[in-house]
Amino acid sequence: MAQLSIRNVRKNYGPVDILKGIDIELADGEFLVLLGPSGCGKSTLLNIIAGLTDVSSGEVRVGDRVINDVHPKDRDIAMVFQSYALYPNMSVAKNMEFGLEMRKVERSVREAAVAKVAKLLQIEHLLARKPAELSGGQRQRVAIGRALVREPKVFLFDEPLSNLDAKLRVEMRTEIKKLHQRLGTTIVYVTHDQIEAMTLASRIAIMKDGLVQQLATPAEIYDRPANMYVAGFIGAPAMNFLRGQIAQQEGKLGISALVTAHGAQGPRFLPLADPAPQLGGWLGRDIVLGVRPEAISIAGTVEPVAQLAEVEAEIDLVEPTGADTLAYFSMGGATTVARIRPQDVAGAGGTMRFAIDLSRSSLFDPQTEVRLN
Structure with a gap:
């Protein structure tokens, strides 16, 4: 776990500005949700933190280390994707330990890590199955487990529940909240769902057109919105x-x-x-x-x-x-x-x-x- 600093981060594609100067300081163990409509820049910011997209200017730090030019595999960051991104020909256990295997971690250590995380996520009975034999919720647990076994400093979630039905989304939201409370991990979570943001986050960054409109606790954003955009975006029905x-x-x-x-x-x-x-x-x-x-x-x-x-x-x-x-x-x-x-x-x-x-x-x-x- 570590602090995450995003300092005046900008991203442009030619004349088009996607991110227009993002400043966020995330404390160790915080759960930050990037919330906003499609096209606001939240996924671009997440990809910059992960190293999947280069930053045009600004600085990203994990702890005391600037990671702008660090390769994604060396950033000590784990990402859970919207599409699960599981290897279909591998068992659940193999999917979860594959990242450790690529890092030349000993087999006994890999197996112990998988067993520990599988117990935590209550998927021990699924370890021998292939992804095609799993439900959507089970696949999402495996994807989360694959990130957990690495014990990274920062976890990134890219709209992980958007492919699930409404009932399962509520259940998985609760599981992610419990997981964060148990592990105290530093998490950055992208969503366009305000209920997910309000229930999961310790702080929310509401984004619009490449800018953070307000960065605050869910209660402060709901009770004291910084502007009419934030006030109208949060709440169902809206303000x-x-x-x-x-x-x-x-x-x-x-x-x-x-x-x-x-x-x-x-x-x-x-x-x-x-x-x-x-x-x-x-x-x-x-x-x-x-x-x-x-x-x-x-x-x-x-x-x-x-x-x-x-x-x-x-x-x-x-x-x-x-x-x-x-x-x-x-x-x-x-x-x-x-x-x-x-x-x-x-x-x-x-x-x-x-x-x-x-x-x-x-x-x-x-x-x-x-x-x-």
């Missing part, structure tokens, strides 16, 4: 973005937004109990209020808090999801969704009074989309 203006009413700063109720649209004032000092200079200016669906409830069904604002709105659509129900209504010129209890919701076309917990909200500059509070 509501309500357009309005900073206004003042009875000496209190708040947000004036349009709400549809009883077939008519009119302004509603949402008071801010503890506004950030800089918001005083925003009086009369446009702003974007970001509210998670779970921060909107039916009035009277939650304990009152200092920043609870109530609005009456007409329900446009109701989506039952089992434990919760999603209620859609129009507010701030956009469709807004609330996550509420099934027994509290009215049908589409009805009018309900909602309570918005503004202590859990975010305020953004509509021009730069950067967080203000």
